[in-house]
Amino acid sequence: MRYIAHIRESDRQCQTVKEHLLEVKQLAEAYGAKLGVAHIAGLSGLLHDMGKLTEAFLNYITEAVNHPDAPPKRGSVDHSTAGGKLLFKRLHTGPIDINKAVLAEVVGNAIISHHSYLQDFLNQELESDYLQRVRDKSLDEYEQAEQRFFDQVMSEEEFQDYVNCAAAELEAYLEKEPSVSHEHKLMFLTKFIFSALIDADRTNTRVFEENKPEEPECDSEHLFARYYDRLMDKIRSFEEQNNADSPIHRLRREMSEQCDRFALRPPGIYTLSIPTGGGKTLASLRYALNHAKIYGQKRIIYVVPYTTIIEQNAAEVRRILRDDEHILEHHSNVVDDADDSDEAQDGMMTTQQKWRLAKDNWDSPVIFTTMVQFLNTFYAKGSRNIRRLHNLCNAVIIFDEVQKVPVPCVSLFNQALNFLKAYGRSSLVLCTATQPTLEYVKHKLDIHTEAEMIDNLDQVIEAFKRVEIVDQATMEPFDNERLAEFIADRLEDVRSVLVILNTKSVVRKLYDRLKITAGDIPLYHLSTSMCAAHRNEILEKVREHLRNRDKIICVSTQLIEAGVDVSFECVIRSLAGLDSIAQAAGRCNRHGEHELRHVYVIDHTEENLSRLPEIKAGRHISKKLLLDLRRDPAFHGGHLLSAQAMERYFNDLYTEFQSKLSYRVPSLGMDMIQLLTANKLDNTFFQDYCSKHGARLPLVLANSYYSAAEHFRVIDDRTTSVLVPHGDKGKSIIAELNGESRMADITRLLRSAQQFTINLYEHELRQLDHNNGLESCLDGKVLVLREGAYNDEFGLDLDNDSRFDLSIY
Template sequence: MQYIAHIRESDREIQTVEEHLLEVKGLAESYGEKIGVKHIAGLAGMLHDFGKFTNEFRTYILEAVNNPEAPPKRGSVDHSTAGGRLLYVTFHEKNIKEFTGKLAEIVGNAIISHHSYLKDFLNPSLESDYLLRVSEKKLAEFETSKESFFTYVMSEPDFIDYVEQAAEELKAFMKKEPSKSSEYKYMFLTKMIFSALIDADRTNTRLFEENKPFDPQENHDLLFQTYYDRLMSKIESFQQHENANSPINLLRSEMSEQCDRFAEKPSGIYTLSIPTGGGKTLASLRYALKHAQKYHKKHIIYVVPYTTIIEQNAEEVRKILQEDENILEHHSNVIDDDHDNDENQDGFMNSKQKLKLAKDNWDSPIIFTTMVQFLNVFYAKGSRNIRRLHNLTESVIIFDEVQKVPIPCVSLFNDALNFLKEYGQSSIVLCTATQPALDFVEHKLEVNTDAEMIVRIDHVIDAFKRVDIVDMATEQTFSNERLTDFIIEKIDEVQSLLVILNTKSVVKDLYEKLKESIDITVYHLSTSMCAAHRNSILGEVREQLEVGNKVICVSTQLIEAGVDVSFECVIRSLAGLDSIAQAAGRCNRHGEMGIRSVYIIDHEEENLSRLKEIAKGKQVAKQIFIDLKRDDSSHGGHILSKKAMDRYFQEYYTELADDLNYFVPQVGKEMTTLLMEPRHMNSYRQAYIHKNGQKKDIPLFILNSYGTAAEHFQVIDSMTTSVIVPYGKGKEIIAELNGNYSLEDLRTMLKKVQQYTVNLFNYEKELLIKNSGLVSYMDGKILALKEGAYSTEFGLDTSNESSLTDAIF
């Protein structure tokens, strides 16, 4: 009998179960081999759809295809459990050995979870979601599946031998990094195997659906060599500029050379502390391209704090490398699939399945993404994020403005980077003018010794001095009324002025006051606007600055991170020293105006009660300002010295020590405890033994709660829903969403749409629903704003009352 894995929509061609399992096994092996676990990953690949070797599933899929008007209920046949069951009954129920037993748990969990997310080995209710599936769930045709598997996929003796090879890989994996706990290793290995399986399964399914052969990932060494040559041509062209020998440009050139030389060092975690305006994008790219060639890295990945700066950085790199196709911008997940359980992806396509297969798996040579997306890969629920994890190995990963790691995620971030360094053969670059003390915290980052790429940092900071930081924050407070008067006074003295405040509401109010009070062009920027909209406004601002017109821009902190714009004067509402340094980087950016002033004020109308981190940063920075006022030689003699920055971050992290380990209030535990608590200390295990009698222990090696941890994980910025806005091409994309598209068309559309999205907080989403400002597409998986819900002046309008002329572009 021919057992069916998938039936192609276009021509009703059948992919057999054995074809699918062997092809997924091969792909998974190639992904796992990167960290020395080829057979462990291959084992997951060859068993994941083991449960499709049944008459029940064959009948089910044929019925679904032959009766599209009245198909059987999707997901009504469980095909995910059987592969995990085979491992459990073979290697865990009798004559159990340590490493084959642990292997059964790690691989079995990945298999039974491959249409949802990893299960808890022991959950808060003192039950094992893993055991409930592999041990207790009834599988009527399990013996039939087993017989077919050993007949068509791999003979039983060969299978036992394959498992033994996988067990040897597990043993070697566990021996590495003796300072790390077993649970740390179990967790990251399980996630790596899960990633390899998800991507191999989805990729093979997509290729079958598109009727395309597998195209192995090419070696990127030659590509990176070409890019390096183009970059060096660009750098050499700078030498022809008339001011090439100015002190600043000579220093930029020297720092770039230092990065080139540093690329010879082996993989590790390093720091690149080039000051703002020092050319860190080119310098870090130079390091990455040279290092990637020498050590055969597969990807160069830039991780930035905000979606706002992806386009600018990616565009700069595109121009230098003369490349478009091989550079991916991944801003956000446009598809609304928080409950990403696709147990119903059963071999026949609908719009939901197409969307899932269309998501990018980060297999591009050069990738730009955000901190939110990076953390989601490791810790968020569903299969869409973790699919990308294996492509973070054997990579060069550059964290631009790394000080923006969300405070609750510091420990999780450090653990992820340590894994990529220790097991993933990746090189990590922490790129910022204000290095955070990530090696100062409890779950510390294992930064290499002599990690800094740039020599004599304090000398470099002094040489790049372009501004004076004027402390007005320790003297008085400002309202928007008073601030307006101060701005009117200052704009008489300068041509351009940037104001950066901490909250959107205060920014909007100041913008409106200035428009009423002054006959000068005023611009407004906030995250309520989509990226394309913000870029359009920034383009106008740059034009005004270039021709020397009087211009004022009022913005939230989004303008601080990486936006290449230079004002004659900046006013910054008091915040952390890192934010003050970034704001200073928007003033006199290239030193073209001598020394200019950055005024630090304390804004009395900002409500920071829900912005604890900004409030704490403001508190610590204010104390350092006070110290300097009392003794101008303290903290290195100025507010942006390395000594001041080190002191700031150490005090800042000390103030927030209780918040660094992501806490899950629903279960009263930290995320690191749920993921990595040692077996002998596991409180759920202790409660289980107490509940079931002192001699009744749970029969598992691993007891951690992967599913519960993921269910409750949300990077602060991602507690939102991404929606498409009717701005510019976004309007055309919305109009196209009702069409019936191929997977290729959907992938292209999802990449194109990211510049035309905004993120809604829950209360904003509820207001839009109440005011009929939202419309859904693709069975509710994609949301878009109606035209009245978006304004050319302020962006998002939750009242859905933007005027007709304002809404049409």
């Protein structure tokens, strides 16, 4: 009998279970080869849908396709447990080979979880979700499914040989990096195998459903060589400009050449500390392209703190490389699948299945994404996040403005980078003018002792000095009324003023206040209440005014200060962390158009930072440094932005948050590092389990992957991505997503939608829902703002008139 894995929607053709298992195995092997674990990854693909070799699933999928209006009860057939049960039965019972027992746990967990998220080996209720599935759960037709697997897919002898190869790979993997605990190694291996399986399964299913060959993998070697030539053409064109021999241009050229030479160094973790205005984007791209050519890296990934930097940097790179097709911007997950399990729908081509299968796996040669998305790939719930993890291997990853790593995530960030360096053969570049001291925390970054790409940094920093920091913060308090007067005073002497405040609400209030007093002076507002496309439009208008040397005021949250290429004659920065002040200074006299200009640091009394503890702490430490300098101008290297001041700032910041650097989960009394990687002696759950059950947990691993992911948020408050009807393009995307779309169209639309999303907190969603400001598409999986809830001046409008707007997109 032919057992069926999928039935194609368009022509009712069937993909057999054997075909699907062997094809997913082949794909997973290719992904696993990046880590030297092809057979371990392949084993997960080989067994993941073994439970479909049953009469029950055959009847289920046939009924679902033949009777779509009255499908069988969802969840009535469990097909993802069988493969994990087979591994546990054969490798984890009777006389145990410890290596194969670990193999059963690592691969088995990936298999049973491939329609949701990795299960806990031990949870806070002192039970094992993993054991309940692979040991305790009774499966109808399990013995028949096992026999059919060996009869139809792979013989027992071949299977045993394959398992032996996988066990050998596991042994070799564990022997690397002897200073790292097995728990750390196996946590990352489990996540990597899960990533490989999720991507292989969904890719194979999508290719079958689309009924066309998968596009061949991009030839990154030749592509990067072509890109490098185009970049060098651009760099040579700079040398032909009239001011090419000025000291600043010569220094930029020398730093760029240093990055080019540094590309010869083997993959590792390095720093690039070019100051603002030093040509950081081109220099880092030059390193990345040359290094990728030399060492065969498959992709180049830019990780930035804010989405605003994505648009600008991606646009600049596109112009230089002259290529739109191979450059991906990934701002956020338009579809949130963190709490979904789709096992009940596997085999049925619902709308939910279409968006799950849509290509969203970071397989582009050049990718721009955010720190939130990078950390989510390793630690957040949802198979869409972790699906991308394996593509972070064999890559050059540039962390632009790396000082913005959220403090609670420092240890998690360090461990992810250490894994990618040691096992993923990736090269990691920490790119900023204000390097954080990541190697001095408990779970330190394994950075090279001679990691800096740029020689003689002190002289370079002095050469690029363009501003003076003016301390107003220790002189007088500011509210918006006083600030509006201060802005007016500055505009007596300069033509452009940028004001950066810490909270969206105070930015909006100042903007409304200035609309009354600014008169005919162009006034602009920027915040994350506006979608990326909208912010980009505003920034273009701002740049046009700056080019024309018009009078202009721009009021913004901190999103503008990291990497956005604007140059104002005057910047006013509300007191914050020293790194933020330094980045704000980079928006003033950015290109050295003028003699030294002023950056005023103020103490704004109307900002409520109770929910922003990092900014609050950074503000306090920066104020102490300012007071030190007021008492003795020779302190901290003589100025606020010196290397000594920056090192002191980060050391004080990490000391203050020492107990939180490993992402504390108060409700569990543990931190994320303990949940993910603690050995049994240090695992509170394990000790309590032994007391409760009077026996040891019969597993090698006792980590709590699901519980850890459930509590992980890169920022303290969970937000939801919402699509906004900004401009004709935003409205068009919403309309198309509401229509009947093919899978390829959904892939395209979800990528396009990145530019038209904002992230909302729960209280904002509740208020919008109350005002009838929300609707949805894609079977409720994508939330959409109604037109009345989005303002073309400042973005999200919670006090909207959508309750009277009954239009449907």
